[in-house]
Every structure is written in structure tokens, then in C-alpha cells.
Amino acid sequence: MRLFEADDLPAGDLPAQLTKIYDGGLRIPDGAVYANFVSSIDGVVALEGGTAASGGIISGRNEMDRFVMGLLRAFADAVLVGAGTVRAEGGKALWTPEYIFPAAAEAFAALRRSLKRQKAPRLVVVTARGELNPSERALQVGALVLTTTAAAPHLRKALPKATEVRAVSEKERIGVDEIFAVLKAEGHQTILTEGGPHLFGQLVARNRVDELFLTVSPKLVGHHDRSFGIIRGLDFGRTFKGGRLLSVRRADSYLFLRYALEDAA
Ligand SMILES: NC(=O)c1ccc[n+]([C@@H]2O[C@H](COP(=O)([O-])OP(=O)(O)OC[C@H]3O[C@@H](n4cnc5c(N)ncnc54)[C@H](OP(=O)(O)O)[C@@H]3O)[C@@H](O)[C@H]2O)c1
Numbered sequence: 001m002r003l004f005e006a007d008d009l010p011a012g013d014l015p016a017q018l019t020k021i022y023d024g025g026l027r028i029p030d031g032a033v034y035a036n037f038v039s040s041i042d043g044v045v046a047l048e049g050g051t052a053a054s055g056g057i058i059s060g061r062n063e064m065d066r067f068v069m070g071l072l073r074a075f076a077d078a079v080l081v082g083a084g085t086v087r088a089e090g091g092k093a094l095w096t097p098e099y100i101f102p103a104a105a106e107a108f109a110a111l112r113r114s115l116k117r118q119k120a121p122r123l124v125v126v127t128a129r130g131e132l133n134p135s136e137r138a139l140q141v142g143a144l145v146l147t148t149t150a151a152a153p154h155l156r157k158a159l160p161k162a163t164e165v166r167a168v169s170e171k172e173r174i175g176v177d178e179i180f181a182v183l184k185a186e187g188h189q190t191i192l193t194e195g196g197p198h199l200f201g202q203l204v205a206r207n208r209v210d211e212l213f214l215t216v217s218p219k220l221v222g223h224h225d226r227s228f229g230i231i232r233g234l235d236f237g238r239t240f241k242g243g244r245l246l247s248v249r250r251a252d253s254y255l256f257l258r259y260a261l262e263d264a265a
Pocket residue numbers: 036037038039044045046047049050051052053054055058081082083084085086088089126127128129130131172173174175176194195196197198199200202232
């Protein structure tokens with residue numbers, strides 16, 4: 001149910017089934033970088049030190065949250081994630097619209113055709129250590145792995161042929177600008193990032209994220225060292241990054257918030 005939408009938010013046409021479930025249209029501007037997370041009421045998105053498949057646990061595999069994930073994926077040229085998210089959420093998972101919400105597979109495909117997107121968004125994974133399990137289904141199907149010159153040779157040997165391994169940095173970490181240079185060179189303009197919190201923090205610090213879609217799941221998780229929020233490993237001190245609320249939707253006790261992030265490049 002739509003509760004609020006900013007006056008300047010473009011309406012955006014969706015296939016009828018998607019409009020019905022989303023209670024209105026949605027448009028993601030071409031070339032946007034947008035993020036999607038589900039958080040508990042008390043701000044937790046990652047459990048057990050970031051090793052648990054936390055998204056589904058925190059959302060309780062909520063149908064509307066899965067629909068929104070699928071809808072957001074349907075707009076993307078590429079889905080960008082850190083290796084921690086693949087290690088935690090991987091296994092049989094695919095980062096495609098129809099994997100997360102199969103009931104709207106045809107409508108997602110129709111939306112992608114109307115947007116002139118490839119059949120599926122490309123999964124792009126960043127890793128410095130190169131610890132990825134070759135049996136991950138998403139890597140079997142095919143992804144692009146961005147890594148360091150040190151880790152690339154081992155990864156090329158270990159990972160399935162369908163996945164391309166690209167050495168993009170001689171340093172221990174890949175710079176955010178290096179990640180976006182590759183995405184651009186690959187023709188990927190509209191980028192969804194599903195985090196996780198370590199990667200997302202770096203993207204926000206470089207003002208690379210235009211919008212944040214945040215689901216608030218009606219759960220209290222509690223905090224200690226092994227649970228954390230949407231940004232990890234970075235502290236902006238009192239120079240907070242800000243957001244402008246663009247839209248609020250509700251389904252049962254879940255809230256679906258959309259923010260424009262300030263200072264985005
Ligand atoms: N609730 C939600 O919506 C949601 C969404 C996403 C993830 N999560 C949860 O978040 C947890 C994982 O958190 P996380 O912060 O560890 O995830 P993450 O950001 O996906 O993964 C961190 C890892 O990504 C790689 N990485 C990140 N930045 C890099 C850079 N600049 N250069 C090279 N490699 C880089 C590194 O991999 P290597 O260690 O391989 O070098 C790093 O250890 C999991 O529990 C997952 O379920 C929750």
C-alpha cells in the first residue's frame with residue numbers, strides 16, 4: 001500500500017501485474033546506482049558476523065520484500081555485491097528477478113524488454129582474497145569477478161568457465177572508481193548494489209549511490225559485535241551522509257522506504 005510519494009518522483013510505467021503488486025509505477029533513472037537492503041527495526045542487516053544468510057532471516061522471507069528485490073533487479077544492467085554477501089547468501093541463490101520472485105517472472109522479463117536490458121542482470125562480485133566457492137550456482141551460471149592481480153590466477157583456475165575473473169587492482173583493495181570503470185567499460189550503466197555493508201559503505205563514502213531502497217522488517221534483533229547495519233567498517237563521524245525520503249509503502253507491518261542519497265555524484 002502506497003503511503004507517500006515525493007511530488008517530483010517520476011511515475012514510471014510497469015507491466016500491469018507489477019503495478020498491481022507494487023501499488024503504482026516505478027522508474028529507476030537510466031544510469032542510476034541504487035542499493036537495496038532489508039533491516040530489522042533496530043537497524044540490523046547482518047547476523048553472526050556477516051556469515052549468516054541474513055537478508056532472508058531478517059525479512060522472514062517476506063513475499064513483498066522478495067517482490068521489491070525482484071522489481072529492483074529487473075531494472076538493473078548489473079547487480080554488484082561483495083564476496084561476503086555471496087559467501088553468506090550463495091549456495092543455490094541467483095541474483096535475478098525471477099529467482100527471488102518467480103510468480104512475476106514473465107512480467108519482469110517484459111519490463112526488461114521494454115527497458116532494452118539484457119535477459120538477466122549481470123552479477124558482478126568484488127573480492128580481494130578470492131575466497132569464492134566454485135560450486136556457487138551463481139558462479140556456475142556465470143558472473144564477473146573483480147579481484148586483485150594476486151588473487152586472479154588462483155580464481156581463474158578454480159572458478160567455472162562461465163565466470164570471468166578480471167584482475168583490476170594491484171593493491172589489496174579494489175578502489176570504488178576502478179569498480180565503476182569496469183562496469184562502464186562493460187556497458188553496465190544502471191547498477192543495483194545489494195551490498196553487503198562493507199561494500200556499500202565504500203560506495204557511499206565515494207558518493208556513488210544515488211538511491212537507497214530500505215525495507216524495515218518488524219523485528220528486534222539486538223546488537224553485539226556480531227550483528228551490524230547497512231554500513232560496516234567505516235565511520236562518517238559527525239559528517240553524516242543524508243537522504244531525502246522519496247517514497248513509503250507498507251505491507252502488513254513491513255515498511256518499504258526509498259531515499260535519494262545526498263552528495264551522490
Ligand atoms: N539484510 C540485507 O539486506 C543484506 C544485504 C546484503 C548482505 N547482507 C548480509 O551481510 C553479511 C555480509 O556482510 P559483508 O559486509 O561482509 O558483505 P560484503 O560487503 O558483500 O562483503 C565483504 C567482502 O567483499 C569483498 N570486498 C568488499 N570491498 C572490497 C574492495 N574494495 N576490494 C576488494 N574486495 C572487496 C571482500 O571480500 P574478500 O574477503 O573475499 O576479499 C570483503 O571481505 C551477510 O550476513 C549477508 O547476509 C544482508
